[in-house]
Amino acid sequence: MDLYDVVIVGGGPIGIACGLEAKKNGLSYLIVEKGPIVNSLFNYPINMQFFSSSDLLEIDNIPFISKEAKPKRNEALEYYRRIVTSNQLNIHLFEKVTNVKKNHNLFSVTTEKDSYTAKNIVVATGFYDIPNRIGIPGEDLPKVSHYYKDPHFYASQKLIVVGASNSAVDAALECYRKGADVTMIVREPEIGQRVKYWVRPDVINRIKEGSIQAYFNSNVKEILEDAVIVDTPEGTIRIENDFVLALTGYMPNFEFLEKLGIQLSDDEKRLPNYDPETMETNVNGLYLAGVICGGMETHKWFIENSRIHAPIIMGSILKKAAQNVNV
Structure with missing residues (x-):
């Protein structure tokens, strides 16, 4: 040896x-x-x-x-x-x-x-x-991934992106531009301050214009086969969904x-x-x-x-x- x-x-x-x-x-x-x-x-x-x-x-x-x-x-x-x-x-x-x-x-x-x-x-x-797991029912479903690779996979799909870090923002923007219907679930009141400075204004503007839907001060409560249950400041809502990217670090x-x-x-x-x-x-x-x-x-x-x-x-x-x- x-x-x-x-x-x-x-x-x-x-x-x-x-x-x-x-x-x-x-x-x-x-x-x-x-x-x-x-x-x-x-x-x-x-x-x-x-x-x-x-x-x-x-x-x-x-x-x-x-x-x-x-x-x-x-x-x-x-x-x-x-x-x-x-x-x-x-x-x-x-x-x-x-x-x-x-x-x-x-x-x-x-x-x-x-x-x-x-x-x-x-x-x-x-x-x-x-990955930092969310710890909710349905997190182990095949539709859920804690890693993001290629936006082409999500084209024409209803995609939930959980998080507002660099990886989450990059994924949301890229998938939106490849034709995905993107919704972001963010537990903080805004997009993270550590997000790349040339990317942060882009995602904020896409949210403001409605191209990307975002729920702030919100948390995913449960992931179902065809939907996601989300706790928002306005109450619990159900969002129809195909895939979830849980990019929580x-x-x-x-x-x-x-x-x-x-x-x-x-x-x-x-x-x-x-x-x-x-x-x-x-x-x-x-x-x-x-x-x-x-x-x-x-x-x-x-x-x-x-x-x-x-x-x-x-x-x-x-x-x-x-x-x-x-x-």
């Missing part, structure tokens, strides 16, 4: 950045990803455009050239894929980590395909895997973090315990990188402000290794 200086769990942009930093510093490393390269980005909507400009999505100072200032999903996939292939990063794809155990000073990493031993672990798994895999022994805060934020100076958790040799550091505050960390985690982590690993040599 190979012994690695570091095994990186997650092959998204920050996991890739950690791999680049490890390679650059002569550390033996392995990136393990349960899906394709940058799995979360691959599962983004087909036409998604990033909020950030391309230069802020760069890792390791490798230029990211895009047609527009703010790149689209397909350009990001090309950028990160080329980084992985051109740098010949040691990455195992479609290999899900099932368990990580620490024995003395070494970690045993078990996947669906193999097992590995490492001196250090970096968890860079993001938060896109587990996502969360990290807290169960996996707790299984690793990482302490989480007791409040609703569920913040993991780590040292921001080193990114090391309460488990010695176990590090966090990327958006997962924010717990339920998934709006706190992005590629542009968490790419610095890679050099911080590898710097800590190198420092500890040097200290052990000198002991």
Whole structure:
């Protein structure tokens, strides 16, 4: 069984950045990803455009050239894929980590395909895997999805979009323009302030003109085969419906973090315990990188402000290794 200086769990942009930093510093490393390269980005909507400009999505100072200032999903996939292939990063794809155990000073990493031993672990798994469920009857019906991919699917259909975040607004606008009859159910009094600034006026105007129906301060109470029951300020209503996009956000895999022994805060934020100076958790040799550091505050960390985690982590690993040599 190979012994690695570091095994990186997650092959998204920050996991890739950690791999680049490890390679650059002569550390033996392995990136393990349960899906394709940058799995979360691959599962983004087909036409998604990033909020950030391309230069802020760069890792390791490798230029990211895009047609527009703010790149689209397909350009990001090309950028990160080329980084992985051109740098010949040691990455195992479609290999899900099932368990990580620490024995003395070494970690045993078990996947669906193999097992590995490492001196250090970096968890860079993001938060896109587990949707925030509404918790209502009918949420498991086939007509309901917590992920949005392509607007063509909803053409000529009565579509309910639950939520008012970037993903919900993008879905509502794209599906409306492909011929869907779109209704938004928003529990807040307005479209979210964090919605992309060039998109927010568009959806507000579509709602004002009646192209998209919206119910604010409202909640979905039940999903039926052919309708949705909604609690509104004016009372409970029934809306005839074909499909529901419940785009109410996502969360990290807290169960996996707790299984690793990482302490989480007791409040609703569920913040993991780590040292921001080193990114090391309460488990010695176990590090966090990327958006997962924010717990339920998934709006706190992005590629542009968490790419610095890679050099911080590898710097800590190198420092500890040097200290052990000198002991």
